[in-house]
Amino acid sequence: MNTIDNLQRTILKCLAVSSGKLDEYTLFKRSRVGFADFSKAYRKLKDKKIIREVDNFVFITADGAGEAKKILSLLQSKEKPWRQIPKEYIGEIISGNSQYVPSIKLLDKTTFKF
């Protein structure tokens, strides 16, 4: 079972965007996770050999690089499927010079002199 939960993903993401190397404390601060949760997720990541720690510095392992890549590609992906508007909500696009009936209330009084 090598599923990586959200807390672990958060921490791995912080590490991944920092060129895969970070001081433990900095990683903790940047992840913005509470201490107990950080300690747990941090340990699990180490046990799964996704990250390794040397002298208070944390590195992503070769095995962990695959997971990190998945996360980074999600971040850099141009596609934002959640931003795509369904057809039925898109209104009619009016071209620049087409005629339309203005609302007098919204017109500037001095420019249009009325």
Add this chain to the structure above:
Amino acid sequence: MVGDEYLTVSISKKSFRVLIGLTKKQPWLEERMDALVQLIYKDCSSQEQKDLILELLYRFEYMSSKKFNDVLNTMAEEIVTDPDLEDETTQLVAMAADSSADSSQYILYALKVIFQKLGWEKYKQTNNFGRAYKSYKNRNNFKNLVLIDEFVGSGKTVLSRVKEIRRVFDGNGISDYSIRVRCLVSAESGVKAIADEGIDFMTQIILKKGISGYQTWCVVKNQINLMLSLESILKKEYGGHSLPSLGYGGVESLYCRESGNTPNSVFPIFWWPAYSDESKRSTVLIRAMGDA
């Protein structure tokens, strides 16, 4: 105040280093963060007290369920391969004396399956030491008594059990019986106390005294004084029991099993539930105070 650091997001680098070093070695503390922070940053009133607490926590023997299982299996194997013990004549006796639940009974139950796997079926299980004679009398086969317990601290309990069993058996004219004591974890002082009485005793893990077993005598003197001054913030008496300073029998234990009841020979600063002003303590270890 330093203790409040944890409650907001900002823990200083120094505190972080201390806490992460501790949770790396003792992951079980992650579940007791509030109590840990209180112990280190509020209960301790000097850096030396803090250093002592950290040193002791780092040294703690916290038995995980997995390790418990491994150690239990080894204990069972040693019993089964004892050249002078056989299935048909052995009686496994829990150290328990009264009607409340005891970890020796928990162990006895856990051993059922293990013994079956090891090929023993005919031995007798007795879940209360007071019934050992009755079990023997019912069928004179079960004459080799193996007293079982999870943890031995000062050894006082073991000695009194053995003394009582001998009194009953000898008093009834029985001479053909043997007593062995087997446990998972024992404090060094307990091992010595039991060996001094010439009792056949084996344990899987031996623990030295938490302070006295690790330092030179002058450091010990200083650290014991620090611990005593720490204990002065605790209520002297709780539920009819008086505070067992430095752990019951002065054993200075640093042991607890995952999901188990904390032994009273552990330094009370880690589990005593009340301050001298009667207010409640949130503690890193928990002990059922019904029979403290």
